[in-house]
Amino acid sequence: MKMPKYQLFGFIALAAVSVVSFQNCSQANFSQVPAQLASSTPDNSNSTDSASPNDGPSTPDTASPGTLSAVDITLAVNKGVTLNITQASIIAANKGSMLKVDSVGTPSLGTLTSKGSSYDFVSSSVGTASMAYTISDSNNLKATAKIIIKVVESDIATAPFYGCNLDGKLYSLDPATGNVLKTVDLTYNGNKLPCSDMVISKSGVVYAKDGDGSNKIYTIDVSTGKGVLYQGSLVASGNRSVGLTLSVDGLSLITSEETDPGRSSQTNSLIQVSKSGVKTVLIPASDRYTMYGGDVKLLPDNMMYWTITNETSTLCRNSSKGGNQAVLKYDPATGSKKEIACFDKKNIFGLGFASKALYGFSEQGNLVRVDINTGNTTLIKNTGLTFIGAAANPILW
Template sequence: MKMPKYQMFGFIALAVVSVASFQNCSQANFSQAPVSLASSTDSAPPEDTTNTPDTGSYDGLKANDITLATNVNVSLSISNASIIAANSGSSLKVQSVGQPNLGTLTSKSSGYDFVSSAVGTATMTYTITDSQNNIASAKITVKVVESSIATAPFYGCNLDGYLYSLDPQTGTVLKTVNLTYNGRKLECSDMAINSSGELFAKDDDESGGYSLYKVDASTGVATHVRGSLVTRGDRAVGMTVGPDGKQFILSEEHNPGSSNQTNSLISIASDGVKSTVIPASAGYTMYGGDVKLLPDGYLYWTITNATSTLCKNAKAGGSQGVLKIDPATKTTKEIACFDKKDIFGLGFASKALYGFSGKGSLVRVDLSTGKTTLIKDTGLVFIGAAANPILW
């Protein structure tokens, strides 16, 4: 289907390094920040002696902490390949994975299965070896959450009434469920996930001022939270959960389609009270794009070239710039201008910035230059998207 011009992708804040195998949409998703671990001594070992540092790195071998999530009573498959992919070294092998403090870990030929009947956080130590028989150890953390809570790293939605969970590293769709409200298709225009893993969706009902829904991430069944997110006649063009995890921040488009179109950022508190983050008088407009709170605590908002001083000066060839906003002080700074058009969704993964284009291309973005590198043409166009903070 053709995406309406005013629609957008959701910003995607990703916190993954690699992806394991999946079962029932439970995902082994790796945290973006490797741990700082001790290394062996600088002196070379005697010939024919195995190098055995306690943890961390040795001659290029490095073990990183891994963060995963699964629902209670849902088996999570953790492949040896995914553990190896999260680490650095040559010819790596998984030597062992210890038993967790919560739940049960079962060994199989290709890796391990983890399951827990209780909600909580499970930790276990794993050890890897390389071609020189060096060894290194780090920790696997599995967050076990309620059955309705989001556990995949990335979710996408569209006006087609489907909820997709995806592997953002490959663009592979892991699971697709019907997105419904009162048994009927919910036309979704954006999504957001709070720090507890609760998934929310915004509909596309412009005439009603748009409504907010809480979504069961496993079944796609939505429950109405509140209506009239923006003034009727305006458009809600982007949505994110705010810094306190309870408020929602939206980009409100005023006088849509007219020559005096402007955008503002508004905050909606848990009691429905609205306040202004960035006023329309600031002069920013959007074409597609979104606003999202990312792991560094700042809001990132895509703005058109016409309202971006940086893009006007750069003449980079794209159609959007990126505005960084401090939600506490409301100060803004333009930080990038894209070299390609219509890069709507952004997110951090593997210490890099990624985005989705209007044609469904997954790209890596260099924020210091605005240049993009194609990762994969996914073939999917998401009007709304959200990443999962419980995996950050």
């Protein structure tokens, strides 16, 4: 089977996140953010609400006539780093006519300093800060919600999503615009570390898969780009690991194991590998699914989404839509699987859910929005970047 120029960019698993740049020694900034990117995850909540691929775009609560509603906004920042929150960004996260910020309260952790039209937040301790804010509109209607700031260690991911490449670069990105917020060099023992895929744990730890074919996994300090070997080869010698995600409990890595990669005899199986090396087959090669590039990611709905070729998709084998990939939905709790969409464009690799919508990258760096129910794509922007691996930050889910 013909393989793409690059191994697949990763699924970018996002769900209604706010945009924050992460910086190690200077000031982070939460600036103009589209309303649909505001998170509504309550502070210290154990809620299991999450983005569903069948939901439409996320928007703030719709106010009834004569009322105004506000949404909770979730951010993340490194310990000891100042996060600047503008009033414009708070307004942009909400919906209404001629909104203004009336007040922002005292945080439960760290300190908040008013800067006129913005606020500086900083904390010397790790934890979750919560503070109330109040907005009003042109009718003097008022609404109150929370700003929730997750303060994490400096080596933990705080940007909405990250991309990596065989050039040994780690990029943090703004999912609303595709703009790069920061770039660092990936290294291991002082040498360049090419990257072919990545995933971020719910605690913000970044795992990256090497791009030299040895299928090793590293944990990455996102502030310095330094890698630490986490696990040896995920797959048998001579095979290839394509795609990377974590199990529901976060204790095992999941990948697609390719046997005879790039040949007509290629087979793929979906496997789960514990840190001790114990391998569990989730979808066997006998099911005859193959990948063109390909990826798999566990999303906030606790379902896995695996890209497969049209040739091995019953749903899309004879599709005339113009694409060459299908999406298989897999339930790790029951083992059930269902083919759910055929793409209308070829080689849409870097897939992920942001604001309850599916986005993807083409090999040409086109950022597109995908209707998960139809597989149809809409061009958002040509970013000029081609990511081999990408991952969202579940800290901001």
